[in-house]
Amino acid sequence: MQKRSFIQATALAVAAFTACGAMAQDNTFKIGLILPMTGPFASTGKQIDAAVRLYMAQNGSTVAGKKVEIILKDDTSAPDVTKRIAQELVVNDKVNVLAGFGLTPLALATAPVATQAKTPMVVMAAATSIITEASPYIIRTSFTAPQVVTVLADWAVKNNIKRVVSLVTDFGPGADSEKFFSERFLFNGGVMIEKLRVPLRNPDFAPFLQKVRDAKPDALFAFVPSGAGSALMKQFAERGLDKAGIRLIAEGSVTDDDILNSMGEVAVGVVSSHHYSANHKSALNKKFVEAFGKANNGLRPNFMAVGGYDGMRVIYEAIKASKGGNGDALLAAMKGQIFESPRGPMFIDAQTRDVVHNVYIRKVERVGGELHNVEFATITDVKDPGKTK
Numbered sequence: 001m002q003k004r005s006f007i008q009a010t011a012l013a014v015a016a017f018t019a020c021g022a023m024a025q026d027n028t029f030k031i032g033l034i035l036p037m038t039g040p041f042a043s044t045g046k047q048i049d050a051a052v053r054l055y056m057a058q059n060g061s062t063v064a065g066k067k068v069e070i071i072l073k074d075d076t077s078a079p080d081v082t083k084r085i086a087q088e089l090v091v092n093d094k095v096n097v098l099a100g101f102g103l104t105p106l107a108l109a110t111a112p113v114a115t116q117a118k119t120p121m122v123v124m125a126a127a128t129s130i131i132t133e134a135s136p137y138i139i140r141t142s143f144t145a146p147q148v149v150t151v152l153a154d155w156a157v158k159n160n161i162k163r164v165v166s167l168v169t170d171f172g173p174g175a176d177s178e179k180f181f182s183e184r185f186l187f188n189g190g191v192m193i194e195k196l197r198v199p200l201r202n203p204d205f206a207p208f209l210q211k212v213r214d215a216k217p218d219a220l221f222a223f224v225p226s227g228a229g230s231a232l233m234k235q236f237a238e239r240g241l242d243k244a245g246i247r248l249i250a251e252g253s254v255t256d257d258d259i260l261n262s263m264g265e266v267a268v269g270v271v272s273s274h275h276y277s278a279n280h281k282s283a284l285n286k287k288f289v290e291a292f293g294k295a296n297n298g299l300r301p302n303f304m305a306v307g308g309y310d311g312m313r314v315i316y317e318a319i320k321a322s323k324g325g326n327g328d329a330l331l332a333a334m335k336g337q338i339f340e341s342p343r344g345p346m347f348i349d350a351q352t353r354d355v356v357h358n359v360y361i362r363k364v365e366r367v368g369g370e371l372h373n374v375e376f377a378t379i380t381d382v383k384d385p386g387k388t389k
Helices: 001-027 040-057 081-092 104-117 127-133 145-158 170-189 206-215 227-239 282-294 303-321 327-334
Strands: 028-035 066-074 097-100 121-123 136-139 163-169 190-197 219-223 249-250 271-274 336-341 344-348 355-367 370-382
Touching: 001 136, 028 040, 028 081, 040 066, 040 097, 040 303, 066 081, 066 127, 066 145, 066 163, 066 190, 066 249, 066 303, 081 097, 081 104, 097 104, 097 303, 104 127, 104 136, 104 170, 121 303, 121 327, 127 136, 127 170, 127 249, 136 271, 145 190, 145 219, 145 249, 145 271, 145 355, 163 206, 170 190, 206 227, 303 336
Parallel strands: 028 066, 028 097, 097 121, 121 136, 163 190, 163 219, 219 249, 249 271
Antiparallel strands: 271 355, 336 344, 344 355, 355 370
16 A cells, blocks of 8 residues: 555656646747857857847846747857757757857758748848748848848949949858849949959958959959958058059948957948948937947947847747747747837848848948948838849
8 A cells, every 4th residue: 555655646746747847848938049159250149149138138038928048059150060059959958949040051051950840040140142041930130131232232333433343252141242232233334343252261362352453443342241351451451452542342241340440440431331330320229239338348239239139029029929839820920020120120021031121321430439330321121132033
């Protein structure tokens, strides 16, 4: 009798423990945040992670009765590592959302995992047009390269830039930047003298910039990923392109807010196009920049930070709308969201699952003793041209 009672009591205890564990699991909403926290693109990881933490600090860690848990993983910018981490997060940690993705190859490597697991995947950084087509479970809150460079091509021809050499980093968004800028520039009557591509890892811009100087264009159009602009600007000055009267016009990653102050005088006057500047004039952005700096030892948020911040907003609102749902219900609640971001008005296109927002033409100027991307023209509600062909 005593033995039977002991077995029954043990079984009841195990059942109760299992039920409590399941209840705890049901009350937790897990976000697998995969970012490059070390290596050459660590600044991207740092900015997005800081923005995610800020959003949670401002909006709480409980949504629709769910305790939000961030599981941060460093993928070191290696696609095979990113995919393995994503698989582990889905299978072992049973995350509700995958998020982050600092570079295009990392997002594309993870897309099949999201599809197979039916787990929404929020791309907060990577910018190649085709990313959202790689899985029906991808939502993007960053931007696309074609959105911003076509706007710049229109501006260039209207401002007496007729002959251009392009220089881009040789991977997805670089190829997009080259293609969509040159197509629009040629359509507007411009001339592309030459198209140059530099390697993604450990690039040496000097020999390419010498080719640019020898070609004597009106301007160099450039794209490099976040964090690589300092090296490009330094070598642009060392090769004397500014002294030779060659203007630099750029996709906005080149004059990244995170590193802009370190570039020095050579950056002053550079015109770029992008969807976000820390100098953007809105009450919401002013609060965002101040709060971000206060929480991160004075760090200035860049476009990666706003992609992470808005990504968290999309996730939080989807949790509320789906009443803590998962998979397809959560994905459906992410589509079509319309809201005011620190970047300005934006929405998630329900058909393409891509971001639609304003694009700004900016010029680097000194403001209060610091360098800033000062916006001087706005093109509203820009969709990705790569999705309209």
